[in-house]
Amino acid sequence: MPTFRADINPDRVANDNRKRKKRTIWLVVLAVLCGLTAVVYFQTRYYLLKDLPSLPDKRTMWELNLQPNMTLLDKDGNQIGHRGPYIGAPMKLGQMPSYVGDAFLAIEDERFYEHAGIDNKAILRALFENTRAGEKTQGGSTLTQQLVKNIVLSPEKSYRRKFQEAVLARDMEAILSKPEILELYINRIPMGPRVFGVEAASQKYFGKSASDIELAEAALLAGLPQAPSRYNPTEHYDRALTRSKRVLSRMVANDMITLAQMEDALDNPPVIVEDAEPLIDENLIGYIFDMVAEQAPTLISGEQKDLIVKTTIDTNRQKLAQASLENMLVKSATRKKVSEGAIVSIDNATGAVLALVGGRDYKNSKFNRADQAKRQPGSSFKTFAYAAALEDGFTPGTVRIDQPTEIGNWAPENYTRRYRGPMTLREALKLSINTIAAQVTAEVGPTQVAALANRFGIKSELRPEYSLALGSSEVTLVEMTRAYSVFANEGLLRHTHMITEIRNTSNAPLYKRRSVAGRRVYPVPYARQMTSMLRDVIDTGTGHGARLGKRQAGGKTGTSQDYRDAWFVGFTAQITTGVWLGNDDNSSMRKVTGGLLPVDVWKTYMRGAHKDVAYVALSAPDPNIDDARAQALASFYETLGEAFIQERDMAAGGSGGQSSAGR
Numbered sequence: 001m002p003t004f005r006a007d008i009n010p011d012r013v014a015n016d017n018r019k020r021k022k023r024t025i026w027l028v029v030l031a032v033l034c035g036l037t038a039v040v041y042f043q044t045r046y047y048l049l050k051d052l053p054s055l056p057d058k059r060t061m062w063e064l065n066l067q068p069n070m071t072l073l074d075k076d077g078n079q080i081g082h083r084g085p086y087i088g089a090p091m092k093l094g095q096m097p098s099y100v101g102d103a104f105l106a107i108e109d110e111r112f113y114e115h116a117g118i119d120n121k122a123i124l125r126a127l128f129e130n131t132r133a134g135e136k137t138q139g140g141s142t143l144t145q146q147l148v149k150n151i152v153l154s155p156e157k158s159y160r161r162k163f164q165e166a167v168l169a170r171d172m173e174a175i176l177s178k179p180e181i182l183e184l185y186i187n188r189i190p191m192g193p194r195v196f197g198v199e200a201a202s203q204k205y206f207g208k209s210a211s212d213i214e215l216a217e218a219a220l221l222a223g224l225p226q227a228p229s230r231y232n233p234t235e236h237y238d239r240a241l242t243r244s245k246r247v248l249s250r251m252v253a254n255d256m257i258t259l260a261q262m263e264d265a266l267d268n269p270p271v272i273v274e275d276a277e278p279l280i281d282e283n284l285i286g287y288i289f290d291m292v293a294e295q296a297p298t299l300i301s302g303e304q305k306d307l308i309v310k311t312t313i314d315t316n317r318q319k320l321a322q323a324s325l326e327n328m329l330v331k332s333a334t335r336k337k338v339s340e341g342a343i344v345s346i347d348n349a350t351g352a353v354l355a356l357v358g359g360r361d362y363k364n365s366k367f368n369r370a371d372q373a374k375r376q377p378g379s380s381f382k383t384f385a386y387a388a389a390l391e392d393g394f395t396p397g398t399v400r401i402d403q404p405t406e407i408g409n410w411a412p413e414n415y416t417r418r419y420r421g422p423m424t425l426r427e428a429l430k431l432s433i434n435t436i437a438a439q440v441t442a443e444v445g446p447t448q449v450a451a452l453a454n455r456f457g458i459k460s461e462l463r464p465e466y467s468l469a470l471g472s473s474e475v476t477l478v479e480m481t482r483a484y485s486v487f488a489n490e491g492l493l494r495h496t497h498m499i500t501e502i503r504n505t506s507n508a509p510l511y512k513r514r515s516v517a518g519r520r521v522y523p524v525p526y527a528r529q530m531t532s533m534l535r536d537v538i539d540t541g542t543g544h545g546a547r548l549g550k551r552q553a554g555g556k557t558g559t560s561q562d563y564r565d566a567w568f569v570g571f572t573a574q575i576t577t578g579v580w581l582g583n584d585d586n587s588s589m590r591k592v593t594g595g596l597l598p599v600d601v602w603k604t605y606m607r608g609a610h611k612d613v614a615y616v617a618l619s620a621p622d623p624n625i626d627d628a629r630a631q632a633l634a635s636f637y638e639t640l641g642e643a644f645i646q647e648r649d650m651a652a653g654g655s656g657g658q659s660s661a662g663r
Contacts, residue, residue, distance in 0.1 A: 069305070074311060080285055080315055083289065083293070085194040085196055086195050088199025088200030088202070091209075093179055100186070100222075104182070107247045111142075112182070146185070151188055220241065223247050226243075282363060283361060286363070290366065291356075296499060296502055299499060310500050310503075311500065313356075313498070314355060320605055322357050328601050337592075338583065340360055341601065342579070344481040346577070348489050349574070351495050352498070358372075375475070375565045380568070387522065387526065394440070395529070396533055397425070402435050404435070405435040415559075425440065427536075432557060438466060447464040449468055450464045450473075456483035456486045456493060458479040460475045471560060478496065486527065487554065488572070490527045532554075534555055535618060537555060538555055542595045543570065545600065553571065553618070556569060557595040568595070568599045570602060575609055577606055
């Protein structure tokens with residue numbers, strides 16, 4: 001039988017048990033609440049910070065959150081083309097009037113220098129004003145938060161993004177100084193449709209740099225970031241002007257300008273210019289832009305989205321090349337059944353492309369006939385057969401007989417279907433005689449001719465067949481022009497290039513072309529002999545229409561079978577230029593030879609291209625081989641050739657007029 005202690009009070013024990021039970025319950029409830037709070041906290045934190053990007057380094061910030069864009073500069077650094085969003089060159093605060101930065105601070109963030117990325121006072125003020133007005137009339141975001149929103153975060157509107165914006169704004173304030181943040185802001189903030197930054201906006205709306213804008217213009221630009229489309233001055237000038245007046249009043253309130261300065265600005269409102277961007281027409285630059293856009297990424301490391309590319313293009317020569325081609329096509333397209341053409345012009349001293357026209361109308365056809373089209377070069381390829389022959393022991397005075405010729409199953413014929421008998425290689429090239437070019441190729445070997453052309457920079461596949469000398473293998477105009485420049489350079493091949501420098505939008509250098517010496521691919525004596533022979537083609541041969549007055553030039557005509565292609569490639573001491581004419585469907589033109597329309601285009605361009613260019617003679621003396629035996633042989637063959645020619649002309653009852661063979 002249980003016993004009870006007399007000093008134990010059952011009621012008190014029961015009461016203690018109830019208290020312990022309640023305490024346990026409260027502890028459990030508290031634990032549950034703490035657990036729930038922790039779960040909610042961590043879930044909320046996870047939600048708010050999920051996918052929160054890290055701020056990149058200073059350099060990368062200039063390129064974030066923009067669509068890829070590329071700006072093209074000509075050889076003098078002038079802007080000639082742009083694709084993608086328009087981003088102006090970065091401007092330092094010290095490069096602009098002080099009121100430019102002040103205008104943005106006055107309207108966007110008056111307490112910019114007082115907060116650390118988040119302005120609690122501004123948030124409370126905006127909350128109060130918006131509540132009183134019943135709608136959103138003010139924002140509480142700092143300039144730093146706006147910058148984060150535009151260059152780092154997505155345009156999503158949510159509390160989550162707002163929270164991330166505040167976190168990153170504080171991080172940015174720890175990484176960048178206040179002036180750096182302000183510079184980044186005014187250079188990257190949207191200021192119109194696809195227009196970013198104060199320099200781009202100033203060029204577009206006022207036609208001048210931000211370093212030169214007036215107070216009224218700065219106030220107008222400062223009013224744009226709140227709603228770039230709504231306040232776009234080219235479409236809503238009155239609305240933008242009203243906004244700028246508010247900017248000026250805030251500047252006065254913040255002691256940034258005086259009342260007199262504001263009144264002067266109001267009395268002299270900004271003038272918006274039309275088409276202020278210093279670009280040339282897309283038809284003039286489109287083919288070049290495509291080539292540069294393909295080449296530029298291969299010259300830099302990493303994935304750079306925003307590039308400023310300085311090219312070798314000479315704007316005046318580019319315009320001249322396009323006009324020379326277009327004017328000829330306007331006159332002759334219907335009459336001669338020719339619809340397309342291309343031009344390539346190269347600086348002999350550097351290999352730089354001065355001008356390139358890939359077709360008549362880039363807007364209608366993006367196909368680049370200068371670089372992508374492979375066409376038969378006709379007799380313009382004979383030059384390489386004769387160049388290979390000189391290496392094989394021939395001389396310009398070597399004599400061969402122009403007569404019906406059979407090489408295997410192939411029987412080449414002359415353009416005129418006439419035969420002239422014995423003649424030197426010099427005269428055969430000058431008159432574009434097919435039979436002798438074929439004989440020389442057979443003697444030297446088509447493989448040797450192809451190998452020489454490859455050395456000269458022709459990368460297209462060349463079929464080693466006897467008809468190669470007459471242009472049976474397809475090549476591009478860029479290749480032919482580059483190869484001909486070897487003669488003007490006395491046997492040196494210089495790399496053809498179009499890009500000299502690449503920078504990003506923060507003006508940091510990404511690539512700079514080094515000066516590269518030409519590569520010796522042909523002996524100097526032979527190069528001079530070939531230049532002399534090609535001079536004869538222009539002076540008294542099939543290319544006589546290309547004569548440039550007193551300025552020496554060499555070159556060669558070319559016409560493919562059935563008049564499908566017409567070429568002229570020629571050079572002076574400074575410039576080598578190639579011209580091609582034809583039709584995209586490979587249909588025949590109406591008896592257009594290389595000695596006709598292509599020569600006209602070439603001559604028109606080259607005359608203008610050499611304006612104000614000093615005269616320099618070609619390195620093309622008479623046969624100049626240092627070896628005494630070679631000189632004696634050259635003299636013998638030259639004398640023998642002249643005797644044959646004189647005898648032929650006397651037998652024909654004439655004095656030896658020139659053929660008009662245009663191939």
